[in-house]
Amino acid sequence: MLFELTAEQSGLREIAAAYAKDTLMPDAQKREDGHDIEPETIKGLGDRGLLGVNIRKEYGGSEAGVVGYAVAVREIAAGDPAVAVTMAVTNMVGEVLQAYGTKEQRQAYIPKLTSGEFFGGAFALSEPAAGSDAGALATRAERVGDNWVINGEKLWITTGDRAGVVVVWARTGGAGAKGISCFLVDGGAPGLSSGKPEEKLGLRASHTVSLSLADVTVPHSAMLGQEGEGFKIAMMALDGGRVGISSQSLGMAYGAMNRAREIMLSDKQHGATQGMLFKLANIGTECDAAWLLALRAAWLKESDQPFSREAAMAKVYATEAANKATQQALQIGASHGHMQDSLLSRYFRDVRVTRIYEGTSEVQRIVISRSLLRDAQSGVSA
Numbered sequence: 001m002l003f004e005l006t007a008e009q010s011g012l013r014e015i016a017a018a019y020a021k022d023t024l025m026p027d028a029q030k031r032e033d034g035h036d037i038e039p040e041t042i043k044g045l046g047d048r049g050l051l052g053v054n055i056r057k058e059y060g061g062s063e064a065g066v067v068g069y070a071v072a073v074r075e076i077a078a079g080d081p082a083v084a085v086t087m088a089v090t091n092m093v094g095e096v097l098q099a100y101g102t103k104e105q106r107q108a109y110i111p112k113l114t115s116g117e118f119f120g121g122a123f124a125l126s127e128p129a130a131g132s133d134a135g136a137l138a139t140r141a142e143r144v145g146d147n148w149v150i151n152g153e154k155l156w157i158t159t160g161d162r163a164g165v166v167v168v169w170a171r172t173g174g175a176g177a178k179g180i181s182c183f184l185v186d187g188g189a190p191g192l193s194s195g196k197p198e199e200k201l202g203l204r205a206s207h208t209v210s211l212s213l214a215d216v217t218v219p220h221s222a223m224l225g226q227e228g229e230g231f232k233i234a235m236m237a238l239d240g241g242r243v244g245i246s247s248q249s250l251g252m253a254y255g256a257m258n259r260a261r262e263i264m265l266s267d268k269q270h271g272a273t274q275g276m277l278f279k280l281a282n283i284g285t286e287c288d289a290a291w292l293l294a295l296r297a298a299w300l301k302e303s304d305q306p307f308s309r310e311a312a313m314a315k316v317y318a319t320e321a322a323n324k325a326t327q328q329a330l331q332i333g334a335s336h337g338h339m340q341d342s343l344l345s346r347y348f349r350d351v352r353v354t355r356i357y358e359g360t361s362e363v364q365r366i367v368i369s370r371s372l373l374r375d376a377q378s379g380v381s382a
Contacts, residue, residue, distance in 0.1 A: 009068045015048050016072040020079025028080040031205035032346065035197060037083055039119055045087055046116025050076065054302075055094050059106060060114035066240070066302035070247040070294055077251025078258075081350040082205035084251060086120045088244040089158045093121030093167055096237050097184075100225040105184060109165050118164025118187075124154040124211055125169045125234055135177040135231060139213065141170035147217050148172075148183060150191075154211040156357070161194035161209045163187045168213065169230050180230035184222045191216040202349035239308050240301060241358045242315040246294040249322035249354040250287055256329035256347040257283045263333050276332050283325045290318035309371040316364035319354040326351050 005013065023044060031037055045051050053069035055061025062068070069091060077084035094113045097106055112118045130137040139152025150170050160166065166185045173179030185192060195210035225233050260280060264272045272280075293314040300307035326348045333344045355361045372382070 005067070005071065008064055009071055012049070012053070012062065012064050012068045013071045013075055016050060016075035017078075019044060019048055019050075020075050024076065024079030024083055028082075028205075028346070031080065031082060035204050036207075037086060037205050039116075041083060042086060042119055043116035045076075045083070046114060049114075050087055051090050051116055052094050052110065052114030053091060055091075055098055055110060055114055059094075059098065059110035061094070061110070066243060066298040067295060070243055070298040073244050073247040074251040074254070074291075077248040078255035080205070081248065081252050081347070082203045084248050085203055085206045086159055088241070088248060089123055090118075090120040091244065092123060092237055092241050093165065095240060096167060096224070096233060099236065100182075100229070100233055101184075102221070104221070105224065109184065112164055119162040120159040120164070122157050122160045122163035122166040122187075122211075123237065124157050124160065124166050124185075126154060126156045128153060128155055135180070137169060137171060137180065139168070139170040141172050141181060141183060143172075143220075144217075146220050148220065148223065150183060150185070150213045150216040150218065152213050154213070156198075157194075157209055157211050159207055160211045161197065161207055166192070166211070167224065168216075169234060172227055172230075177231035178228055180234075181227050182224040182230040182233050183218055184224055185213075185216060185218060189216055189218070200353070202346070202352055235308075238358060239311045242311040242364075243294060243298050243301060243307075245354050245358045246290070246297070246311075246314040246318035249319045249351055250291055250294065252347045252351045252354075253283070253287045253290075253322035253325035256326045256344055257287065259343050259347075260329040260332040279328045279332055283328055286321040287325055290314070290321040293317050309368055312359075312364040312367040312371075315358065316361050316368070319351075320361060322351050323355060 049062035050072055052059065052061030053064050053072055054066050055063065057063045073084055073088055076087055090113050094110050097110050113121050127137050127139060139150065139154065141148045141150045150168060152170060164187045166187060168183045168185050169180055170183060171179050172181040191214045193212045197207040197209055200208060264276060297307050297310040297314040300310055330344050330348050339345060
């Protein structure tokens with residue numbers, strides 16, 4: 001069993017870490033205060049191969065695999081978690097297109113995503129009455145001649161107001177998961193409109209919006225995959241997305257730990273108390289354990305092995321460990337961390353949502369327990 005990164009993965013980590021430290025972190029507070037990310041920041045990700053880490057080179061990707069992607073997301077999240085969200089969603093959209101798109105769809109969209117020509121991609125699944133239960137969505141697409149006409153409302157869509165392409169899930173058949181299909185809708189398409197960005201606890205620079213689709217008309221060639229495959233596509237994307245969220249949350253956790261260490265070492269008057277030392281030890285131990293879970297899930301996906309349970313385990317453990325780590329780091333930082341514009345307070349606010357999006361902690365536990373019970377019924381021991 002190997003625990004070392006390959007030369008390619010290490011190189012990608014160095015590229016991401018340098019961009020995070022030199023470019024993202026110095027202006028992260030300005031982006032938060034302005035509730036916006038500059039297009040040149042996204043272009044910088046594209047120039048460094050970070051918008052298509054697991055995308056083939058023929059489409060402008062780095063082709064560095066899922067482990068490389070996890071490593072890169074962790075580094076970018078340490079520099080600016082809001083930028084890491086846009087990076088992660090754009091990578092997800094690119095991977096979905098690579099896996100299920102036609103040659104024409106891949107050529108039309110993926111290079112614009114990986115290069116940063118598009119500000120990003122968006123993933124329009126959640127709805128007012130369909131959050132964790134994707135099978136309950138109500139947005140409909142009706143076949144009209146050679147076109148599909150889409151009507152519905154979407155909620156909590158990252159970069160939904162700025163994306164170059166939006167992956168939209170809509171019901172084309174009856175009730176339940178089998179009646180769902182998937183469509184590619186260009187940003188700015190007639191009938192597609194967004195609400196104003198939500199005022200959130202954290203990740204304030206990343207836009208999260210509602211989307212309204214009023215008679216949005218797309219050709220049949222805009223369907224992604226086959227009719228009725230939408231739920232399968234969503235589950236594939238969410239499983240992979242959970243690896244990214246695990247890495248994102250740990251980027252913040254390790255960033256908070258590093259800042260807490262700096263504060264402890266610089267406190268010449270009081271020094272580090274035993275309580276502070278124990279908190280630091282717990283943060284380091286739990287984050288390393290979570291990181292190994294994330295790497296296991298990433299490696300399984302990269303190896304084309306089943307990884308749904310492992311991705312759920314990584315997400316629930318990593319996000320909860322990261323939330324605890326930022327809280328403990330804030331306690332170590334004391335007055336240094338309590339200010340609104342401190343790095344520790346930003347990590348503390350930004351990390352909270354990781355236990356919610358891409359499936360809540362409760363949903364992850366359902367996925368894990370069902371998988372364990374299936375194994376028991378099949379005679380597979382733990």
